[in-house]
Amino acid sequence: DADVTQTPRNRITKTGKRIMLECSQTKGHDRMYWYRQDPGLGLRLIYYSFDVKDINKGEISDGYSVSRQAQAKFSLSLESAIPNQTALYFCATSDLGRRGGNEQFFGPGTRLTVL
Amino acid sequence: DQQVKQNSPSLSVQEGRISILNCDYTNSMFDYFLWYKKYPAEGPTFLISISSIKDKNEDGRFTVFLNKSAKHLSLHIVPSQPGDSAVYFCAASVFNDMRFGAGTRLTVKP
Numbered sequence: 313d314a315d316v317t318q319t320p321r322n323r324i325t326k327t328g329k330r331i332m333l334e335c336s337q338t339k340g341h342d343r344m345y346w347y348r349q350d351p352g353l354g355l356r357l358i359y360y361s362f363d364v365k366d367i368n369k370g371e372i373s374d375g376y377s378v379s380r381q382a383q384a385k386f387s388l389s390l391e392s393a394i395p396n397q398t399a400l401y402f403c404a405t406s407d408l409g410r411r412g413g414n415e416q417f418f419g420p421g422t423r424l425t426v427l
Numbered sequence: 428d429q430q431v432k433q434n435s436p437s438l439s440v441q442e443g444r445i446s447i448l449n450c451d452y453t454n455s456m457f458d459y460f461l462w463y464k465k466y467p468a469e470g471p472t473f474l475i476s477i478s479s480i481k482d483k484n485e486d487g488r489f490t491v492f493l494n495k496s497a498k499h500l501s502l503h504i505v506p507s508q509p510g511d512s513a514v515y516f517c518a519a520s521v522f523n524d525m526r527f528g529a530g531t532r533l534t535v536k537p
Contacts, residue, residue, distance in 0.1 A: 316470070347527075354431070354516060355471070355527040368523075402470050415461065416525070418470030 315339045316419035318403050324425045331390040333422050335403030343406045344386040345416065346370075346378060348399040355402065361386055393426040400424075430454045431519050433528035440535050446504040448531050450517035453498065457519035457526075460493060462502050465514045465530070474515075475502070507535045 316337045325331055335344065346358040357370030359378040367378055375397060377389045390397055401422045406414040431452045440446045448462075458479040463471035477484040477491045477500075484491050490503045500517055514530045 352436075352529050353429075354433075354529040355518075357525070360523070362523075371526075404470075415473040415476065418463075418472070420468065420470050 316403060316405055316417055318401075318419040318422050320422060321420065322423045324427065325393055326427050327394055329393050329426075331393050331424065333388045333401055333403075333424070335386045335388070335419055337384050337386075337403075337405045337417075337419075339405050339407075339417060340383075341405035341407045341417070342383065343414070344380065345404040345406075346376075346386065346388045347402045347404065348372070348397075349402060349421075350399050358388065390424075390426075393424075395426045398424060398426045428453075429526075429529070430457075431517060431526045431528040433515075433517060433531050435531050436529070437532045437534070440507045440533065442509055442535055442537050443506045446502075446507045446511065446533055446535065448502040448504075448515050448517075448533065450500040450502075450519075450528050451498055452500065452519045452526075454519070454521070454526075455495075455498065456521045459520045460491070460500050461518045461520070461525075462489075462491060463516045463518065463527075464511075465516065471516055504533075507533075509535045509537050511535050 319334045345360040347355040361380040379387050403419040404416040406416045461476040462474040464474045465471040492501045512535050514532050516530045517528045
């Protein structure tokens with residue numbers, strides 16, 4: 313079984329619709345992250361959470377919100393989707409560790425298309 | 428602003444030869460560097476990392492070199508194998524801030 317799962321894997325929606333992407337992990341990690349990948353830009357951090365009561369904005373949080381329902385679950389919402397939110401979205405986890413970049417474990421991604 | 432740059436979007440190498448992937452960064456505060464590999468329809472997977480207190484880290488066929496004065500990172504794969512064909516992302520971090528490059532697509536030809 314995959315350690316980090318994302319649902320749905322693909323989603324096509326229309327401008328203005330509310331969308332939720334879900335992430336679950338069985339790794340027992342405290343830290344969870346949401347990234348988006350765009351061609352030529354790599355991965356950019358949207359939000360991250362270090363535990364259930366902790367939510368932090370990343371590099372590009374505008375237009376997104378998150379909810380950490382449990383240690384194992386971290387969901388990303390687009391309240392009113394717009395076409396430039398069309399991207400590949402990844403959830404990732406890591407454990408507490410050294411100062412700075414802990415290795416992160418990524419889910420398989422969700423391809424979102426906003427028409 | 429892109430603090431981590433991979434200036435080569437693609438690289439093609441013959442099987443058995445060396446692959447060298449490069450990465451430059453601008454923030455001198457970064458103190459931990461990682462390489463991830465990504466196959467189509469999968470998430471990135473961690474490959475190798477290096478702390479800023481080192482200049483080289485080796486793991487089997489993979490070696491990462493760090494030149495702090497040049498703010499440059501490279502990944503060497505020797506010998507390259509067709510299964511190494513993937514997109515490679517470099518990442519740099521300090522505290523809770525991790526930044527990724529745009530990726531380099533490596534193709535290893537049989």
